Amino acid sequence: KHLPHYPIIQVHWEIIYASMVPYKRTVGIERNKLPKNVPFQDISLNQKTNFNPLLYECDIHKLKIIQDTVTVKLTRNNHLQNLLHxxxxxxxxxxxxxxxSLRFQENIKKDINFNEKNSNELILNDKILTILNELKILYHDDIHKQMGYPLQLSNICAILLYCGKSCN
Structure with a gap:
């Protein structure tokens, strides 16, 4: 009542807290069953995935194949293609x-249809560009799944190139 600016009071709150999380609720970061390679499957870009109403949730392998097929269709004009270009x-x-597989670079460039002026012509073949297999493994990793898949393939590729390759 005796404050001159009673309705307009600025308050600064500082809350300091600590909490405990049970060990069973934490997310483990160890990778016990990380596969060394992903089997190669040649997927045509014109091939359409068919809807299968009998596909159960336990068919994880089929779901990943469908997702990879959709991802391959979407990678024709995206950031991953531009980054690799x-x-x-x-x-x-x-x-x-x-x-x-380090052979003549010109042969590899011809196999993936590399054009220095146009990145849209680049073919993302995971049999030749083996970093794509690493990206798929990291994308489907349990840690990435538990976080809700926050990173796209191009983000994972950029991090992998920056942290572990000589082009950084």
Whole structure:
């Protein structure tokens, strides 16, 4: 009552708290069953996925194949294609392939239809660009799933290239 600006009082609240989470509610970050490679499946871009009403939730492998098919269809004009085009254009193709398949770079560029001026022509073939297999493994990882799939393939690729490859 005796304050001159009674209705217009600024209050600064500072709340300090601590909490305990039971161990069974925490998310483990260990990867016990991380596969070394993903089997290659050649998926045509013109191939349509058919709706199957008898596909149960327990058919995880089928769901991942369908999701990868949809992802392959969407990767024709996206950030992942542009990112990989930029990496190849700057002569870091060897970061996208395995050391075992390190053959003449011109042959590899011809196989993936690399055009220096147009990134939309780049073919994302995971048999040649083996980093795509690593991206799929990390994308379908349990930790990424528990977080609600916050990163797209291009984000994971950028992080992987920045942290673990020589093109950073």
């Amino acid at each position: 930029e990496v190849i254009k700057n002569d870091y193709l060897y970061d996208l392939i395995t050391k075992r």
